[in-house]
Amino acid sequence: MPFMPTPKDRHETWRTELLTPVAQQCARAGLTTSVEDIPSRWRDTPVRTLRCTDGDGSWAALITVVRGRRHQPGASLVGNEFSRDPHTGYDLDSPGELVFEVQVTEDVGFDEDELLAFLLLGDGPAAGAEVLRWAGKKAAYTTSPPVERVELRQRRERRQFDDRQAAAAAVRVRIGVVPDEAAADLDAIDQAGLCWHFPRGHTGRYQRSAVVALAGYGERRPHLRSRWLTARVDGDALIIGVDELIPANQRHRWDGARWLWDRRYANTPAALRWQVDRAEQALPAVQALRRGALPDGLATAGIQTDSQLDALLAGVPCRLSDAELTPTWVANLHRGLADLAPWRLASAYHGWREGRQALGLPAQDPVVLFGLGGVGAVQKPKVALDQTDDGPLLRLIYTGSNAVLPYPQWTVPADLGALLYGWQPNIATPVAVSGQRGL
Numbered sequence: 001m002p003f004m005p006t007p008k009d010r011h012e013t014w015r016t017e018l019l020t021p022v023a024q025q026c027a028r029a030g031l032t033t034s035v036e037d038i039p040s041r042w043r044d045t046p047v048r049t050l051r052c053t054d055g056d057g058s059w060a061a062l063i064t065v066v067r068g069r070r071h072q073p074g075a076s077l078v079g080n081e082f083s084r085d086p087h088t089g090y091d092l093d094s095p096g097e098l099v100f101e102v103q104v105t106e107d108v109g110f111d112e113d114e115l116l117a118f119l120l121l122g123d124g125p126a127a128g129a130e131v132l133r134w135a136g137k138k139a140a141y142t143t144s145p146p147v148e149r150v151e152l153r154q155r156r157e158r159r160q161f162d163d164r165q166a167a168a169a170a171v172r173v174r175i176g177v178v179p180d181e182a183a184a185d186l187d188a189i190d191q192a193g194l195c196w197h198f199p200r201g202h203t204g205r206y207q208r209s210a211v212v213a214l215a216g217y218g219e220r221r222p223h224l225r226s227r228w229l230t231a232r233v234d235g236d237a238l239i240i241g242v243d244e245l246i247p248a249n250q251r252h253r254w255d256g257a258r259w260l261w262d263r264r265y266a267n268t269p270a271a272l273r274w275q276v277d278r279a280e281q282a283l284p285a286v287q288a289l290r291r292g293a294l295p296d297g298l299a300t301a302g303i304q305t306d307s308q309l310d311a312l313l314a315g316v317p318c319r320l321s322d323a324e325l326t327p328t329w330v331a332n333l334h335r336g337l338a339d340l341a342p343w344r345l346a347s348a349y350h351g352w353r354e355g356r357q358a359l360g361l362p363a364q365d366p367v368v369l370f371g372l373g374g375v376g377a378v379q380k381p382k383v384a385l386d387q388t389d390d391g392p393l394l395r396l397i398y399t400g401s402n403a404v405l406p407y408p409q410w411t412v413p414a415d416l417g418a419l420l421y422g423w424q425p426n427i428a429t430p431v432a433v434s435g436q437r438g439l
Contacts, residue, residue, distance in 0.1 A: 007045040009037055011065075011092045015048040018065045018098070018124065025128035026052040026061075031135055038062070040090060047090050052131050054138070059106040059320050060113070061131040067096035068120050082120035100127035104134050106320050116321050137323040143315045146334050147292030154290075154421065159204030161418050165426050167195035167206075174234065176241035182229045185215045185262070186240065194231060194261040196427045197414055198238060199252055199407075206233045212252040213245055214261055221359055222248035223403065231261075246402075253406035256351065260408065270430040275344045279419045285342050286412060286420055294337055298394070301342035308396040309333070309383065318396065322381075328374040329381065336370040336383060339411040345392040348409040349385050366395055367405045385410070 009015065016035065023033040032053050037046035053060040066089040068082035084101065088094045100121045105113035117134070121127045173191045199207040212231040219226035228245045231238050247253060254260050259268040276282050288297035295313055298305060308318035312333050317323040349367065356363040366384035375381060379398040385405060386393045415429045 009046055009048040012037075012048045014092060015065050018100075019048070019050040019063060022063055022100070022124045022128045022131075023050050023052070025125065026050075026131055026135075029132050029135060030054075031131070038064075043087075043090055052135075054135060057107070059104065059116070059134070061134060062103045062105070063127050063131065064090075064101050065092065065098055066090055066101050066120070067092060067094045068099035069096050080118075080120050081122065084120060097122070100124060102127050102130050104131075104320070108319065114321065134320060137320050138317050141317050141323040141326040143327045143330050145292075145294075145313065145315045146331050148338070150291055156202055156204075157417065157421070158423075159202075160200040160414075161204075161421075161423055161425075163200060163204035163206075164196045164414065164418075167198070168192040168425075168427050171195055172237035173231075174237055174239045176239050178229065178240065178242055179227075181217050181227075182215065182242060185229050188262050188264050189214075189240065190261055190263045190266065190427075193259075193263075193266075193427050195238060196425065197260040198231065198233075200414075206236075206238070208233045210252050211243065211245075211250070212254055212261075213243075213247060213250045215255050215258075216245075216247055221361070222246075222356075223361075248403035251404055251407050254408055256355075256406065257408040266428060268430070273430055274413055274416050275341070275347050279416055282341065282343060282412070282416060283420060286417070289338065289340060289342075289412075292334070294334065294340075297340070298342050301345070302391050303342045303345055304388070304390060304393045306393065306395045309394055312396070322375075325372075325374040325381075329372040332370075332372045332374075333383065336372075339417075341410060341412045342392075344410055345385055345394075346387070348405060349387045349392060351409065352405055353387075366393075366397060368397070368399065368401065368403060369394075369405055369410060372396075 019035070027033050032055065034051045036049050036051055038049045039046050047064050050063040051060055052063070066084045068084040068089060070082055071080070082097070082099045084099065089096070092098070100123065102117065102119045102121060103115060104117040106116055108114045119130060121130060171191045173195065175186070178186050198212065199210040201207045210233065214229040214231060217227045223246065225244050225246050227242055228247065229240065230243045230245070231240055258265040259273055270279070271277050274282065285297045285300045288300055305313065311318040312326070312330050315330050317326040352367050353363040366386035368382045368384045370383055372381040372383065378400040380400070381396060381398055384395050384397045386395050415425050415427070418425050419429065
């Protein structure tokens, strides 16, 4: 077989000469630079290109030189001062001005990198400045993770505990219109337990927006609307009624944690309620979370996080394209994980998967715990629970679904949290912490 020489960019020397000052500009700022010959879909020969990236290689800027045509002011719909013909523009002998093409891409976990920016700039310094602007986004939007002071958190949780105690001691529950199909569940409600466990706000009072789904009737598939026995706030009391709900979307869904409200499940053991046999077994993870050391709390229970959540836990942008949202996402991530019970995640995922499989529904995707906010698009950033061969994995995903894993399955149960402070609830608990000092 005859020797076939590797095609080369016939403007290699010229392009290298033009790109060298840009490479030096980026290198002085600490970026890693390299020169590559990148294949072109429009030409038989590659194009000499400068690649600039940072240490982790999560994003890259590709800069080359092309022939472009200057637009009249205001003529470009995308804001570029120049345009270039994809077929002839890479031929530097073709008509037009020499312009610098800058493409910024990011590795977002798919087969191909996501294109963040495509610009045509009139000179090398402008191209270098654009690369440095993208490179500076990480530093510009890095933030300090919020950590609630231990004493403030304990004070807040004490307010909630005191209100739980008062609500259970002086029950105020009203019964609305409830159909006969819910009669057995209605009769089984432990009103003191329901009042004690009902979700609380920061002031300690009932969370007024909460709707607790107690038991469902009729349609069993979680993504379809069905009738549910519910508890919600009405003034300073709780009211029991029936609502049409989509069960998969309910944060406070208690049909899988009936011991919170159902007398028939009052003797449910600690291992099923809390996923520990004794309350003190949860202490290392809870202590870490209460002092704001989320990575330590996760590591204690063997919970992994993906690279994007690793970045956010450290207060660093996880994606350049959304760097401006980092302060919002970091705050909401820490807020969402504040009451996490990491040792319960494996059981929670297993129960969710088994429930879906029993109904013939797919169960291979991760299940959402909560959203990070800040995005108006249909696909929103959310923290989700997945399972790998090495154990539970928390991941950042984008989804348009409102389905969530109910809070009672993955957060620290309120009675367990109280016991670990050394506070004794005035409702029945499966075990007490013998000899355990409060935190």
